[in-house]
Amino acid sequence: xxxxxxxxxxxxxxxxxxxxxxxxxxxxxxxxxxxxxxxxxxxxxxxxxxxxxxxxxxxxxxxxxxxxxxxxxxxxxxxxxxxxxxxxxxxxxxxxxxxxxxxxxxxxxxxxxxxxxxxxxxxxxxxxxxxxxxxxxxxxxxxxxxxxxxxxxxxxxxxxxxxxxxxxxxxxxxxxxxxxxxxxxxxxxxxxxxxxxxxxxxxxxxxxxxxxxxxxxxxxxxxxxxxxxxxxxxxxxxxxxxxxxxxxxxxxxxxxxxxxxxxxxxxxxxxxxxxxxxxxxxxxxxxxxxxxxxxxxxxxxxxxxxxxxxxxxxxxxxxxxxxxxxxxxxxxxxxxxxxxxxxxxxxxxxxxxxxxxxxxxxxxxxxxx
Amino acid sequence: xxxxxxxxxxxxxxxxxxxxxxxxxxxxxxxxxxxxxxxxxxxxxxxxxxxxxxxxxxxxxxxxxxxxxxxxxxxxxxxxxxxxxxxxxxxxxxxxxxxxxxxxxxxxxxxxxxxxxxxxxxxxxxxxxxxxxxxxxxxxxxxxxxxxxxxxxxxxxxxxxxxxxxxxxxxxxxxxxxxxxxxxxxxxxxxxxxxxxxxxxxxxxxxxxxxxxxxxxxxxxxxxxxxxxxxxxxxxxxxxxxxxxxxxxxxxxxxxxxxxxxxxxxxxxxxxxxxxxxxxxxxxxxxxxxxxxxxxxxxxxxxxxxxxxxxxxxxx
Numbered sequence: 088x089x090x091x092x093x094x095x096x097x098x099x100x101x102x103x104x105x106x107x108x109x110x111x112x113x114x115x116x117x118x119x120x121x122x123x124x125x126x127x128x129x130x131x132x133x134x135x136x137x138x139x140x141x142x143x144x145x146x147x148x149x150x151x152x153x154x155x156x157x158x159x160x161x162x163x164x165x166x167x168x169x170x171x172x173x174x175x176x177x178x179x180x181x182x183x184x185x186x187x188x189x190x191x192x193x194x195x196x197x198x199x200x201x202x203x204x205x206x207x208x209x210x211x212x213x214x215x216x217x218x219x220x221x222x223x224x225x226x227x228x229x230x231x232x233x234x235x236x237x238x239x240x241x242x243x244x245x246x247x248x249x250x251x252x253x254x255x256x257x258x259x260x261x262x263x264x265x266x267x268x269x270x271x272x273x274x275x276x277x278x279x280x281x282x283x284x285x286x287x288x289x290x291x292x293x294x295x296x297x298x299x300x301x302x303x304x305x306x307x308x309x310x311x312x313x314x315x316x317x318x319x320x321x322x323x324x325x326x327x328x329x330x331x332x333x334x335x336x337x338x339x340x341x342x343x344x345x346x347x348x349x350x351x352x353x354x355x356x357x358x359x360x361x362x363x364x365x366x367x368x369x370x371x372x373x374x375x376x377x378x379x380x381x382x383x384x385x386x387x388x389x390x391x392x393x394x395x396x397x398x399x400x401x402x403x404x405x406x407x408x409x410x411x412x413x414x415x416x417x418x419x420x421x422x423x424x425x426x427x428x429x430x431x432x433x434x435x436x437x438x439x440x441x442x443x444x445x446x447x448x449x450x451x452x453x454x455x456x
Numbered sequence: 457x458x459x460x461x462x463x464x465x466x467x468x469x470x471x472x473x474x475x476x477x478x479x480x481x482x483x484x485x486x487x488x489x490x491x492x493x494x495x496x497x498x499x500x501x502x503x504x505x506x507x508x509x510x511x512x513x514x515x516x517x518x519x520x521x522x523x524x525x526x527x528x529x530x531x532x533x534x535x536x537x538x539x540x541x542x543x544x545x546x547x548x549x550x551x552x553x554x555x556x557x558x559x560x561x562x563x564x565x566x567x568x569x570x571x572x573x574x575x576x577x578x579x580x581x582x583x584x585x586x587x588x589x590x591x592x593x594x595x596x597x598x599x600x601x602x603x604x605x606x607x608x609x610x611x612x613x614x615x616x617x618x619x620x621x622x623x624x625x626x627x628x629x630x631x632x633x634x635x636x637x638x639x640x641x642x643x644x645x646x647x648x649x650x651x652x653x654x655x656x657x658x659x660x661x662x663x664x665x666x667x668x669x670x671x672x673x674x675x676x677x678x679x680x681x682x683x684x685x686x687x688x689x690x691x692x693x694x695x696x697x698x699x700x701x702x703x704x705x706x707x708x709x710x711x712x713x714x715x716x717x718x719x720x721x722x723x724x725x726x727x728x729x730x731x732x733x734x735x736x737x738x739x740x741x742x743x744x745x746x747x748x749x750x751x752x753x754x755x756x757x758x759x760x761x762x763x764x765x766x767x768x769x770x771x772x
Contacts, residue, residue, distance in 0.1 A: 389733070
């Protein structure tokens with residue numbers, strides 16, 4: 088991973104004393120720091136004042152999250168009368184934006200501001216988790232932090248994983264998933280995780296990693312990090328998402344799955360998700376503008392009922408079927424699910440009536456229970 | 457009054473309107489009521505008189521062989537000040553085209569020393585544009601487009617996004633696309649559709665739009681004088697789409713064949729979801745009387761055992 092070093096750190100005065108702020112400032116001693124009462128105006132004006140998204144990401148804002156950290160994954164929402172099968176996931180929005188530059192990243196078209204933001208009031212987050220998770224012992228939660236940011240890319244200087252792993256290690260009805268394209272696992276090794284944290288990597292063949300996932304850790308680095316996490320006793324997970332359709336995709340993804348299971352024992356893999364490339368139309372335009380060499384917009388993408396562009400159904404169905412088959416051949420017991428897919432695609436690929444979101448979520452939680 | 461020949465018509469220092477702009481209306485007006493608004497010029501010790509505003513009026517007058525024109529001659533001032541006066545004068549009378557806005561911004565930056573922040577804060581609002589870097593860069597690019605593309609924007613209604621898109625193509629490709637827009641008078645949506653298919657195919661096939669045009673057979677259809685322009689355009693669109701979306705078009709063709717072989721009774725309709733996304737097929741009977749409805753239901757019973765229905769569902 089290309090290491091992130093901000094040009095400036097803005098600190099909201101309300102989070103000056105937070106452990107996260109202290110971690111960041113002590114790890115970045117030579118970076119200029121500006122204290123501000125509120126980041127609202129800074130973030131509102133950031134898009135207009137910054138010539139490029141990549142440059143704007145060099146500003147890191149340590150802010151107080153005033154809303155809710157903990158939410159149901161937006162994939163569960165019904166859009167345009169269309170329902171996709173989702174895995175009943177919950178997200179913790181501990182940060183917004185990512186310094187890595189994946190051409191397909193939806194944050195480019197989703198976030199209203201281009202700066203990197205870390206919500207430093209971790210004490211409020213933990214209090215919210217107590218109220219949402221600990222106080223609902225009969226409900227099972229699969230919770231991830233990789234929705235609006237990479238879970239671990241900045242962990243080297245925020246140390247955010249420490250209080251989270253510690254909190255979840257004590258929960259009987261919840262599991263934390265840290266989803267990343269980095270190899271920043273140094274904080275995790277040695278923690279008492281109690282098997283309640285799953286460390287997950289998003290994987291694509293090296294050709295796609297090199298051409299579409301800029302500034303990320305190589306696939307080799309990601310798998311090495313996964314091996315270390317397995318050694319440290321963590322369950323791990325892999326997300327083949329987005330799966331990209333290009334002439335050599337069959338060979339490349341089969342090789343990738345082979346390599347993954349050659350290095351990671353299937354017994355340590357909690358789950359595997361599959362997701363073919365999908366994007367809102369607005370994102371396609373952003374990709375064409377920001378990444379003119381990207382092959383992604385050249386795929387046979389058609390407008391789907393959920394308002395996103397998706398590969399034409401027979402294409403993505405074949406991708407899922409083969410991926411599932413290859414995973415089955417090498418890691419037969421590992422649960423595989425499709426992320427945010429149409430019910431009819433799910434049924435064709437998995438050969439069964441699609442499960443409810445709750446049933447799918449529960450079946451995945453039980454893997455690590 | 458001033459003799460037209462005393463004006464340096466080549467000196468376009470203060471012009472924002474390209475020299476090729478259409479002049480018919482203006483010519484007609486001058487012919488009918490004469491030149492009502494004087495041209496503004498500045499003296500120059502060495503050169504001839506330099507035009508500040510009235511470039512189109514001067515050109516129209518020349519075209520009408522008018523020898524003398526009314527004018528106001530100002531004494532020399534700093535060039536930036538003069539340009540600003542011309543800009544304000546023009547903007548007070550009419551809205552600028554996108555090309556003129558682009559030319560004005562380029563002149564301000566390149567000839568009159570405006571800094572980026574000044575362009576964003578002062579001049580973008582003046583030109584009725586959003587004051588941000590994105591719009592500045594966009595309009596500076598428009599101002600620098602080759603003349604052939606700028607002309608197509610003004611004269612053929614070539615959309616701005618596509619104008620910027622084809623500016624990265626070779627000249628031969630630009631001509632091909634502009635001629636397509638002009639020949640078939642393509643509206644914005646159709647321009648977008650054709651542009652996107654050609655852009656994606658030239659990238660996928662690693663070739664030029666002109667080669668794609670030939671390879672898919674569009675050139676042949678385009679020249680087929682036995683077809684109506686509408687049929688030629690539809691044929692070209694079909695060929696490009698089949699190349700750009702091969703799986704989808706094959707699927708559609710299969711569906712069309714299956715549906716046709718069902719020979720649905722007239723008054724009934726079978727529909728699959730758009731792009732085959734979904735799992736439901738709808739069968740509609742449209743009747744204006746109970747008798748007609750009974751008749752259509754009876755005829756539709758013939759479909760019950762047809763294998764094609766299963767095959768249609770298998771396409772979903």
